[in-house]
Amino acid sequence: MNSIVTFPNRIPVQEFEERRFKVFTDRQLDKIEAIQNLPEETLFEMKVVASVLPFRVNEYVINELINWDKVPNDPIYQLVFPQKGMLKDEHYERMAQLHREGADKKDIQAAAKEIRDALNPHPAGQMEMNMPELDGEVLDGVQHKYRETVLFFPSQGQTCHSYCTFCFRWAQFVGDKDLKMASTDAEKLHGYLQKHTEVSDLLVTGGDPMVMKTKNLVQYLEPLLQPEFDHIQTIRIGTKALTFWPYRFVTDKDADELIELFAKLVDAGKHVAIMAHYNHWQEITTDIAEEAIRRIRA
Ligand code: SF4
Known part of the structure; x- marks a missing residue:
């Protein structure tokens, strides 16, 4: 898939070729x-x-x-x-x-x-504390640390397009089940959110949830358009894909569906916040990074 874009003051027309992720x-x-x-x-x-x-x-x-x-x-x-x-x-x-x-x-x-x-992989006792329960059962891959905000760690998003040397979530990546927080259970997440009307923000995090296929993201997020989730006003997605793989938003096979999903959530009145993690301006110096930002904001 190619994407054609016009930058009014800079590059007149630019076509982006699909790039193989290696x-x-x-x-x-x-x-x-x-x-x-x-x-x-x-x-x-x-x-x-x-x-x-x-x-x-x-x-x-x-x-x-x-x-x-x-x-x-x-x-x-x-x-x-x-x-x-x-x-x-x-x-x-x-x-x-x-x-x-x-x-x-x-x-x-x-x-x-x-x-x-010996490196304290989960500081502040994260594997024992802030773990919510639904019907007496602990929910894996969900944290409820702040009254209004639930953090969700979808298992398909527990890696990143590249790893940062300062990462404090490295325990998610080393393949040790005992160190890992993750969930594939959309139903349990939704059941918990439905019961907790004090929650206004869902933060989808990882790893990097943008590693997931759009179809997985749809499974977690689209049900939130139902009236029983009206209290969920903001969907935040923590990602460094704008730095490490901006093609995710432009030419990857399901990039268009991803942008459509964001549009659908926004049109339904949800505030969708892409929490782009940047460390240095050099991360946004490429045309593809600029195009990814433009598509998200469009
Ligand atoms: S993008 Fe975030 S989670 Fe992924 S390696 Fe970097 S700091 Fe860690």
Whole structure:
């Protein structure tokens, strides 16, 4: 799918081609061409840190957002590529030693788990506190921390198009079920919201809910148009897709349906707030990022 757009004062007409989403994780560090000329020591540090904390970067971020002439000081490089300072010295040394010795995968994974467990993956007791109940049953993937706001963590949105080095939600990404908050249960979410008329805001969060297919988002959000959810006035969607994958809103196969869903909710009187997470102006310097913002605001 292509999208044609007119920027009145800048680019007269622009056509955006669909782009294939290609992602690299810790297992493909050696496949990222752009980093192969970095010092050996930097590459080793990346490998060590990425064996403890989740690492994921996509080709658009590598090729369009990072100014490689400025690495290591480039802000987007700093935002996504693992660095030694992300681990405590003793944790770093322990993992570095295993890599130096050529330890096997099982030992590396076991050490990584122990280090992660020591990092307080869910500060403020998030796995025990703020967990609401419906009919005596704890709702997974839902938090009710503030009177008017319910947070929802849909399981299909518990990853991101790239990972930030500062992320405090990394526990969602490491594949450890005990550390993960997530729900696929739209019915339970709706049942809870229906009963709690003091709730005016639903915050859909992750990970990044914009990783989800539009059809999943429809399943969670469209029922809120029924009269029994009139008290839900604001639907907030926390996302960094405008930075990491703006194609989600422009040329991905279900981008049009996504924009239509937003329009439908807004036309029905809901306030839809895209809580775009930005860290640096460089994240919105591409034409596709500008077009994604334009489509959301249209
Ligand atoms: S986008 Fe948000 S949830 Fe995803 S890695 Fe970055 S900080 Fe974490």
